[in-house]
Amino acid sequence: MLKLNKSHRQLTKNFVSLTVVQIANYMLPLISVPIIVRIIGPDKYGTINFAAAFVTYFTLLINYGFEYTATRKIAKDPDNVDNRNTIISEVFFTQCLLFIVAAVVCIIFLYTVPTLREEKLIISYSFLICIGALFTQNWLFQAMQDLSKIAILNFISKLVFTGLILIIIKEKEDYIWQPLLISLIQIAVGIISFVWAFKRYHVKLYLVPLKRCLNVLKEEKMIFFSLVVISLYTTTNTFILGLYQNAEQVGYYTAGQRLIVIAQSVLTIPLAQAFYPYIGKSFGENFQKGITITNKLIPLILLFTGCAALGMFFLGPYIITIFYGEEFEAAITVFQILAFIPLLIALSNVFGIQIMMNLGMDKAFFNITAGGAILSITLNILFIKEWGYIGTTLNWLITEIFIVITMYLFLRKKNIHPVNFSYFKLSVISKGFYEIINRFQK
Numbered sequence: 229m230l231k232l233n234k235s236h237r238q239l240t241k242n243f244v245s246l247t248v249v250q251i252a253n254y255m256l257p258l259i260s261v262p263i264i265v266r267i268i269g270p271d272k273y274g275t276i277n278f279a280a281a282f283v284t285y286f287t288l289l290i291n292y293g294f295e296y297t298a299t300r301k302i303a304k305d306p307d308n309v310d311n312r313n314t315i316i317s318e319v320f321f322t323q324c325l326l327f328i329v330a331a332v333v334c335i336i337f338l339y340t341v342p343t344l345r346e347e348k349l350i351i352s353y354s355f356l357i358c359i360g361a362l363f364t365q366n367w368l369f370q371a372m373q374d375l376s377k378i379a380i381l382n383f384i385s386k387l388v389f390t391g392l393i394l395i396i397i398k399e400k401e402d403y404i405w406q407p408l409l410i411s412l413i414q415i416a417v418g419i420i421s422f423v424w425a426f427k428r429y430h431v432k433l434y435l436v437p438l439k440r441c442l443n444v445l446k447e448e449k450m451i452f453f454s455l456v457v458i459s460l461y462t463t464t465n466t467f468i469l470g471l472y473q474n475a476e477q478v479g480y481y482t483a484g485q486r487l488i489v490i491a492q493s494v495l496t497i498p499l500a501q502a503f504y505p506y507i508g509k510s511f512g513e514n515f516q517k518g519i520t521i522t523n524k525l526i527p528l529i530l531l532f533t534g535c536a537a538l539g540m541f542f543l544g545p546y547i548i549t550i551f552y553g554e555e556f557e558a559a560i561t562v563f564q565i566l567a568f569i570p571l572l573i574a575l576s577n578v579f580g581i582q583i584m585m586n587l588g589m590d591k592a593f594f595n596i597t598a599g600g601a602i603l604s605i606t607l608n609i610l611f612i613k614e615w616g617y618i619g620t621t622l623n624w625l626i627t628e629i630f631i632v633i634t635m636y637l638f639l640r641k642k643n644i645h646p647v648n649f650s651y652f653k654l655s656v657i658s659k660g661f662y663e664i665i666n667r668f669q670k
Contacts, residue, residue, distance in 0.1 A: 256386045258490070258551075260393050264406070265483070266553045272403040274479030277486075278470035279347055279407060282337075283354040284463045286330040287361045293451035294319050295367040302371035313432050316368065321436040322444045327362050331355075343471050353408040360414030363422040372429065381424075385417045450594070457597045461604035461627045468605075469620045472612045481617040483552050484562030485624075491540060492570040495533050511586045518586065522578055523648040529578065533571040540567040558617075565621045572628040579635035579646055592638060600631040 265273050298319050302312055334355055338348050389409060396405050425431065466485070470478045511518030540547070544564040548556055584593045604627040611619025639646050 256390045260390045261486070262551050262553075263394060264397055265556065267397055268400050268403040270479030270483070270556060270558075271474070271476040272400060272479075274470070274475035274477065274482060275347060275350055276403060276406055277466055277482040278475060278478050279350045279354040281463050281466035281470065282344065282351060283334075283357060284459065285467075286334060286355065286358050288455060288459055289330050290323050290326045290358055290361045292323070292326060292445070293448055293455050294323070296451050297448045299367045299371040302368070306372055309430070312429065313434065316365070316431055317434040317436050318440065318444050319367075320365075320433065322441040323362050325438070325441050326445075327358060330358055350404060350407055353404065353411060356408070356411035357414050360411065360416075360418040363418030364414070365422060365425055368425050368429070369421075381417055381421060385413050389413050450590075454594050454597065457594065457601045460601035461597075461624070464605065465608060465620050465624055468608045469612055469617060473616050477617040480556065480558040481562055481620050483556050483559035484548065484566060484621070487547065487551065487563060488540075488566040488569050491536065492573055495536055495570045495574065518583075519644065519646070522582055522646055523651050525582075526575070526578060526647055527652050529574045530571070533574045537568045537571045540564075561618060562621045565618075565625055569625065569628055572625075572632050576628065576632045576635055579632065579639060583639060583644065583646055584635065587644075589642075596631060596634050596638065599634065600627050603627055603630055 268276075298315055301315050305311055334351075338344050338351060344351060392409055393406060396402060396409065426433075466478060466482055469481055541564050544567065545560050548560045548563055552559060580593050580596070584590075604623055607623040607626060608620065611623050613619075615622070636646065
């Protein structure tokens with residue numbers, strides 16, 4: 229009983245910690261962004277986000293999905309010190325190799341692509357965050373079930389950034405300091421957490437041969453490719469828009485998109501984190517039990533995220549004007565079109581993560597998301613030339629619709645019925661809500 233209570237306390241502590249991280253990542257910008265964008269305007273805001281989108285590819289490369297693969301390896305036997313040291317050493321030196329590759333590729337692009345060369349300073353400042361990515365080993369804290377410390381550190385860093393950015397940016401030309409400030413704070417957080425982790429877990433680094441680093445990359449490539457595919461229909465939208473259109477259009481798109489991402493984090497991430505292990509356990513006990521839980525969950529998702537989507541659609545003009553100011557009026561259409569994205573992502577989460585991944589359909593999940601990525605890039609190139617940032621917006625919506633429908637049809641083909649309309653009655657929805665909550669609490 230003591231062990232169980234301790235486990236519950238740790239789970240609660242980690243859940244609260246993750247909640248703090250979410251608040252820090254998405255709510256603190258709600259304080260600084262409305263003030264900053266009124267100073268720097270849509271064009272410079274677009275420039276900053278274009279640079280950030282470009283650098284995202286390099287942070288994705290350096291992280292290489294180790295937050296999933298390395299966490300899984302250590303979490304299986306967290307008290308095995310030798311195994312822990314080996315994995316940490318392999319990850320760190322492999323990331324050092326990836327950082328060198330990222331730096332070389334970035335320099336080549338900066339001097340060969342005219343659009344990137346024009347924003348060389350901003351991109352260089354943004355790229356410094358990759359140093360922070362190299363030293364930020366949050367996956368180790370996650371594997372050791374010790375997320376509270378890193379959550380506090382992240383919260384403090386976001387708080388410091390919010391305060392400094394409001395002090396430093398006073399006129400339009402000051403926009404260049406925003407990416408530099410983000411990078412420097414992330415580097416500081418990364419180094420502090422790196423030293424902290426090594427002292428706390430008595431880590432010893434071993435020099436890893438180049439051949440072993442290459443083998444690590446080969447072993448973990450599937451997770452990395454999956455993350456790349458997802459990036460192709462999220463981050464790539466902003467990057468391609470920046471290549472074909474001016475910074476002002478990027479500013480309008482990212483203004484609406486940023487608020488949608490915040491809404492998505494509030495509406496869908498808690499659901500994914502809370503129900504994934506719960507539904508996985510249900511599938512482990514009995515296939516039909518897992519399907520029944522998802523059948524009851526989908527009406528709740530449609531009701532909750534559907535109402536939120538309608539609210540965002542109709543209140544879009546007021547939300548954008550209040551948050552960004554009248555100068556960003558063009559972002560209203562973006563926000564309204566994307567208002568239903570959290571609903572679509574919530575459904576694809578149930579179909580893809582909660583059902584397909586729990587049933588071991590990893591390859592099918594990858595193929596569907598890869599198809600969405602190919603569709604997204606194709607539509608992007610066609611739409612952006614004709615409709616600019618509105619084309620980018622429509623592309624994201626169409627891609628998410630494609631992914632949801634394809635996942636649903638795939639499950640039906642496998643004789644799995646994720647949607648059961650008998651659970652859509654109001655009385656059944658209410659009963660299902662209390663039943664799921666009670667089971668989850670237990």
